[in-house]
Amino acid sequence: MTVTRRQILAFGAATAAVTLVGIPxxxxxxxxxxxxAKIKEFTGGATPGEGKLTLTAPEIAENGNTVPIxxxxxxxMTAEDHVVAVMVLAEGNPSPGVATFHFTxxxxxxxxxxxxxxxxxxxVVAVARMSDGSVYMAASEVKVTIGGCGG
Amino acid sequence: MVSRREFLVASAALAGIVGTGFSGRWNRAAxxxxxxxxxxxxxxxxxxxxxxxxxxxxxxxxxxxxxxxSVNLGVGEVAGLPPHVTGKAFLDRYGIxxxxxxxxxxxxxxxxxLGKTYGRMGGVDRIAAIVKRVRAERPDATxxxxxxxxxxxxxxxxxxxxxxxxxxxxxxxxxxxxAHWEFTYGTDxxxxxxxxxxxxxxxxxxxxxxxxxPAFESTAQFERGGVKIAVIGQAFPYxxxxxxRWMMANWTFGIREEQMQANVDxxxxxxxDVVVVLSHNGFDVDRKMASRxxxxxVLLTGHTHDALPDVVKVGNTLLVASGSNGKFVxxxxxxxxxxxxxxxxxxxxxxxxxxxxxxxxxAALVTRIRAPHxxxxxxxxxxxxxxxxxxxxxxxxxxxxxxDALLAERDAEIALSPGFRWGTSILPGQPITxxxxxxxxxxxxxxxxxxxxxxxxxxxxxxxxxDNLFNPDPYxxxxxxxxxxxxxxxxxxxxxxMGNRVSDMTLANGETIDPGREYVVAGWASxxxxxxxxxxxxxxxNHLKNNPVVGPMGDTTVAIKGxx
Numbered sequence: 001m002t003v004t005r006r007q008i009l010a011f012g013a014a015t016a017a018v019t020l021v022g023i024p025x026x027x028x029x030x031x032x033x034x035x036x037a038k039i040k041e042f043t044g045g046a047t048p049g050e051g052k053l054t055l056t057a058p059e060i061a062e063n064g065n066t067v068p069i070x071x072x073x074x075x076x077m078t079a080e081d082h083v084v085a086v087m088v089l090a091e092g093n094p095s096p097g098v099a100t101f102h103f104t105x106x107x108x109x110x111x112x113x114x115x116x117x118x119x120x121x122x123x124v125v126a127v128a129r130m131s132d133g134s135v136y137m138a139a140s141e142v143k144v145t146i147g148g149c150g151g
Numbered sequence: 152m153v154s155r156r157e158f159l160v161a162s163a164a165l166a167g168i169v170g171t172g173f174s175g176r177w178n179r180a181a182x183x184x185x186x187x188x189x190x191x192x193x194x195x196x197x198x199x200x201x202x203x204x205x206x207x208x209x210x211x212x213x214x215x216x217x218x219x220x221s222v223n224l225g226v227g228e229v230a231g232l233p234p235h236v237t238g239k240a241f242l243d244r245y246g247i248x249x250x251x252x253x254x255x256x257x258x259x260x261x262x263x264x265l266g267k268t269y270g271r272m273g274g275v276d277r278i279a280a281i282v283k284r285v286r287a288e289r290p291d292a293t294x295x296x297x298x299x300x301x302x303x304x305x306x307x308x309x310x311x312x313x314x315x316x317x318x319x320x321x322x323x324x325x326x327x328x329x330a331h332w333e334f335t336y337g338t339d340x341x342x343x344x345x346x347x348x349x350x351x352x353x354x355x356x357x358x359x360x361x362x363x364x365p366a367f368e369s370t371a372q373f374e375r376g377g378v379k380i381a382v383i384g385q386a387f388p389y390x391x392x393x394x395x396r397w398m399m400a401n402w403t404f405g406i407r408e409e410q411m412q413a414n415v416d417x418x419x420x421x422x423x424d425v426v427v428v429l430s431h432n433g434f435d436v437d438r439k440m441a442s443r444x445x446x447x448x449v450l451l452t453g454h455t456h457d458a459l460p461d462v463v464k465v466g467n468t469l470l471v472a473s474g475s476n477g478k479f480v481x482x483x484x485x486x487x488x489x490x491x492x493x494x495x496x497x498x499x500x501x502x503x504x505x506x507x508x509x510x511x512x513x514a515a516l517v518t519r520i521r522a523p524h525x526x527x528x529x530x531x532x533x534x535x536x537x538x539x540x541x542x543x544x545x546x547x548x549x550x551x552x553x554x555d556a557l558l559a560e561r562d563a564e565i566a567l568s569p570g571f572r573w574g575t576s577i578l579p580g581q582p583i584t585x586x587x588x589x590x591x592x593x594x595x596x597x598x599x600x601x602x603x604x605x606x607x608x609x610x611x612x613x614x615x616x617x618d619n620l621f622n623p624d625p626y627x628x629x630x631x632x633x634x635x636x637x638x639x640x641x642x643x644x645x646x647x648x649m650g651n652r653v654s655d656m657t658l659a660n661g662e663t664i665d666p667g668r669e670y671v672v673a674g675w676a677s678x679x680x681x682x683x684x685x686x687x688x689x690x691x692x693n694h695l696k697n698n699p700v701v702g703p704m705g706d707t708t709v710a711i712k713g714x715x
Binding site: 056058059060061062063068121141143145146 | 363389391392396403404405406409611612615616618619622624626627629649
């Protein structure tokens with residue numbers, strides 16, 4: 001997946017150290033075994049921690065076919081300490097895998113944004129793997145609604 | 152320190168006449184003796200800045216009747232908190248005597264009777280008079296802000312595609328506005344109208360959908376009374392979901408809490424002494440946002456039409472709810488020194504049209520705007536034998552009328568009508584005019600469709616709308632009140648979870664809804680592009696031709712189960 005410089009800049013301007021709607025990691029893992037398996041494969045079984053990773057997604061999707069999401073990881077991005085990859089999953093899609101962003105120290109910043117398709121209301125989950133093998137996770141519920149009747 | 156002197160004075164004066172009893176039957180002359188324009192507007196100024204706020208005017212140029220909700224349920228952490236307190240409980244909470252002017256203005260209690268006593272409220276000529284007086288008393292220290300939903304909701308706004316409202320708001324001398332229904336005029340028309348405004352159209356949470364860049368200015372800086380004031384606009388975050396996305400396809404919205412924080416921080420960095428957010432989020436969303444975004448001094452909320460006689464404090468943020476339809480103007484006096492709000496004084500000014508003298512210039516402008524449409528506006532279609540109103544979580548009687556019209560004129564088994572919060576009221580005994588029908592229906596996607604829906608789809612629609620109203624997290628609440636129904640009954644438990652709130656669905660004759668059967672459904676205001684059908688106001692007019700006397704309405708269609 002290519003991430004344009006323009007997207008990164010736009011995201012960089014909007015970023016802030018808040019996860020909009022945080023969902024406890026344990027709750028997410030328990031609810032979706034298929035996704036859990038994919039995460040274990042990505043993390044090599046390491047237990048994900050919370051923090052460092054920010055996932056930004058709309059609370060309610062304007063269009064479930066193209067939902068903008070962004071991930072960013074707080075990291076110095078040096079040779080010794082950097083983000084290796086961030087995986088994004090959509091728990092409720094027929095196939096939960098969405099994208100994996102790979103980073104190197106030359107990336108400068110560990111930030112990426114893309115648009116994803118969501119079949120229904122569900123949790124979007126991001127998992128970051130760091131160069132020291134540690135793993136962070138964040139989740140956000142995105143509602144996909146029929147719409148209308150706005151007063 | 153909150154001062155509610157004006158309200159207390161008004162209440163006390165009326166209490167002297169009424170005593171402690173509940174009565175809506177004393178005459179208008181006595182009521183007028185009790186309250187003068189000076190009582191309403193003679194606020195002793197505090198500090199160095201005055202903010203005036205109105206919101207959700209819905210293009211009502213003339214004084215109107217607008218009944219506040221009798222049912223406005225709160226779920227989750229907002230249960231039992233204003234504005235989710237209605238009727239007598241609301242009056243008790245704020246110490247407002249039953250039967251008083253303020254009871255009439257702020258609650259649904261005894262509305263038909265009190266409406267006859269106290270008359271209509273609002274009118275932009277009265278609002279102009281209020282603003283002129285405050286500006287004269289506090290020269291160069293007053294800022295007048297409009298929370299949006301200003302351009303839509305009347306015959307003349309529809310006929311002029313909101314040109315009338317641009318002219319009116321320019322004449323009112325508004326300093327900044329934000330928006331929601333404004334966007335339903337479509338991208339091109341919105342741009343045209345914004346160009347005609349003498350003041351900024353602030354929407355910090357609206358972005359270009361392709362490039363994710365701001366589509367409008369977010370912030371305007373003002374200097375008033377030697378104080379630097381930053382005003383940040385927040386449009387209704389779910390406009391492209393609650394309203395047709397195809398009408399504004401180039402723009403993307405959202406709460407964008409992190410963007411709000413960035414805009415507040417930027418305003419402070421640019422030297423703002425006071426940060427005011429002019430929002431159309433809705434009360435519960437704003438209450439949550441105020442608890443999570445730091446540095447907002449005053450949050451002027453809109454969208455949910457709530458009128459509260461006092462501010463709600465969230466941390467250091469003052470939340471102000473100024474009602475709708477021109478019924479109220481909020482006044483917030485601030486004492487600002489050293490970049491901090493030292494003191495404030497809040498007054499919710501009820502715009503009693505029989506007490507506040509109209510501003511002559513504005514009255515003339517309103518007359519000029521309405522003149523080409525005068526015959527049509529006043530054309531009588533029928534007479535109301537019962538109170539017609541919409542506002543509330545579930546069917547209002549005006550919705551029952553619209554649903555009856557859809558069932559009869561579109562030959563349907565089930566009618567659906569959107570749970571808009573706008574739509575003025577008609578007292579028993581009054582004629583129903585073309586203007587009245589437009590006050591309840593005027594919009595840019597009015598086609599009354601007729602199609603088939605399975606019982607299963609119908610349930611899904613109701614569950615979806617219910618979750619958009621009763622999700623315990625305000626950030627996941629998307630729209631208006633519950634969709635109104637005709638020819639159909641159901642029960643709802645608002646405190647249940649998504650998919651589990653709606654039950655006991657039957658046709659009006661008691662026949663259980665079959666999930667697999669298709670039903671003929673008529674409705675209006677579909678968000679889908681290419682929806683076909685006659686405009687809803689024609690459907691209602693045709694129905695009234697055969698039903699010249701309206702009401703009383705039948706059984707209630709919704710049973711509420713469970714409790715918070």
